[in-house]
Amino acid sequence: MQPSSELVLCSTVGLPMMKVNYRELFMQKMVILLKPEDIETSAKEFLSTYASYMESVGIYGKGSDGHANYQSKTAPVHEENVGFFEEWVEIANALEINTAVGMDLYTDRLFAKDPNYQSKNDKGKAMDHQICPNSPEFWQYASEIVAEIGHYPVDEIFVFGAGFIRDRFCFCEKCRNDFAPLVNQEPDRLTHQYLTENPEYHEKWHEWRSGIVHQGIEQLQAAARDISDSTERTKPLKLSIEMLLDPMTGLTEDAQNEYGYDWRRILDITGSMLVNLYPWSPILPAQESSEYDELVESLYFSNEFKRRGGDVTLFRWGIDSIEEVRELKDLAKDAAIDRISGTFAYPDDYSDRREEAIGG
Numbered sequence: 001m002q003p004s005s006e007l008v009l010c011s012t013v014g015l016p017m018m019k020v021n022y023r024e025l026f027m028q029k030m031v032i033l034l035k036p037e038d039i040e041t042s043a044k045e046f047l048s049t050y051a052s053y054m055e056s057v058g059i060y061g062k063g064s065d066g067h068a069n070y071q072s073k074t075a076p077v078h079e080e081n082v083g084f085f086e087e088w089v090e091i092a093n094a095l096e097i098n099t100a101v102g103m104d105l106y107t108d109r110l111f112a113k114d115p116n117y118q119s120k121n122d123k124g125k126a127m128d129h130q131i132c133p134n135s136p137e138f139w140q141y142a143s144e145i146v147a148e149i150g151h152y153p154v155d156e157i158f159v160f161g162a163g164f165i166r167d168r169f170c171f172c173e174k175c176r177n178d179f180a181p182l183v184n185q186e187p188d189r190l191t192h193q194y195l196t197e198n199p200e201y202h203e204k205w206h207e208w209r210s211g212i213v214h215q216g217i218e219q220l221q222a223a224a225r226d227i228s229d230s231t232e233r234t235k236p237l238k239l240s241i242e243m244l245l246d247p248m249t250g251l252t253e254d255a256q257n258e259y260g261y262d263w264r265r266i267l268d269i270t271g272s273m274l275v276n277l278y279p280w281s282p283i284l285p286a287q288e289s290s291e292y293d294e295l296v297e298s299l300y301f302s303n304e305f306k307r308r309g310g311d312v313t314l315f316r317w318g319i320d321s322i323e324e325v326r327e328l329k330d331l332a333k334d335a336a337i338d339r340i341s342g343t344f345a346y347p348d349d350y351s352d353r354r355e356e357a358i359g360g
């Protein structure tokens with residue numbers, strides 16, 4: 001056994017130390033999305049050790065703390081990670097390893113410090129970790145980040161946090177002013193209850209929010225297209241958009257109403273989707289349970305996606321054993337999905353996100 005093939009990691013959410021056998025993980029063909037701090041060696045040493053087992057690998061470019069790991073002119077930078085990031089993408093490209101870069105979108109704790117961009121619930125409580133998606137200035141900011149990442153020789157960007165927190169969001173001033181007239185209400189009297197009591201208004205709410213989410217994604221895709229046209233690439237830069245899928249918030253169709261995204265529109269806009277499986281529920285259902293069958297059925301949309309040339313990836317946060325990788329792989333196989341991906345840790349702001357998504 002190579003001594004360097006087993007590294008020790010510490011998860012950021014207080015899980016016990018775990019041993020990661022990277023070689024075994026790469027041999028499972030999972031796209032592991034890493035943070036520079038996950039790796040204890042240089043990028044060069046790591047990639048040259050595992051390159052022969054690796055087809056594809058991911059590295060975080062901008063996390064939910066709002067900082068970039070590359071030399072950004074737009075977002076504040078974790079300077080200590082820049083050298084690692086640049087070496088990583090250059091070497092991965094030279095070794096012809098498919099390279100994905102993780103980017104948090106509306107889940108941006110730094111930008112969300114600005115009260116003008118915070119998402120709010122209908123009681124006026126502001127979220128300091130989540131930006132309201134109804135923010136064209138922020139789309140511009142995020143588009144610049146897409147362009148900056150696209151200047152590096154990377155193949156794709158995993159876009160996380162691309163939707164609303166839940167159906168109960170957003171009731172910030174801008175959302176109130178924009179939406180209230182559509183349902184004959186005064187902006188400051190608009191409540192979630194007012195919408196749920198009238199199915200027609202509630203439906204309008206879903207459509208309106210969905211329009212906003214996809215306008216934002218379209219703008220990012222335009223930035224990806226521009227950067228693909230202006231740089232020498234063999235393939236255009238791909239944006240894989242996260243869709244949360246959890247039994248607590250409903251499976252495919254319900255998730256669309258909760259978060260605002262619609263796989264059909266994502267298929268048309270970017271053609272690639274990252275299904276974040278069970279983000280709020282730590283355990284996947286056992287094979288041959290009725291919940292498992294229901295989950296497989298809810299993933300059938302991926303057939304349509306693939307038939308029309310799109311890509312679907314099954315993704316999990318906090319994978320901490322090879323058994324969990326195999327479990328994900330089996331599910332992907334049952335749902336006829338070709339690719340799996342995951343992180344070792346949960347996002348740093350996971351407890352806040354989970355609380356707002358399913359608490360209360």
Ligand SMILES: [Zn+2]
Pocket residue numbers: 118119120132133134170171172173174175176
């Ligand atoms: Zn809002």
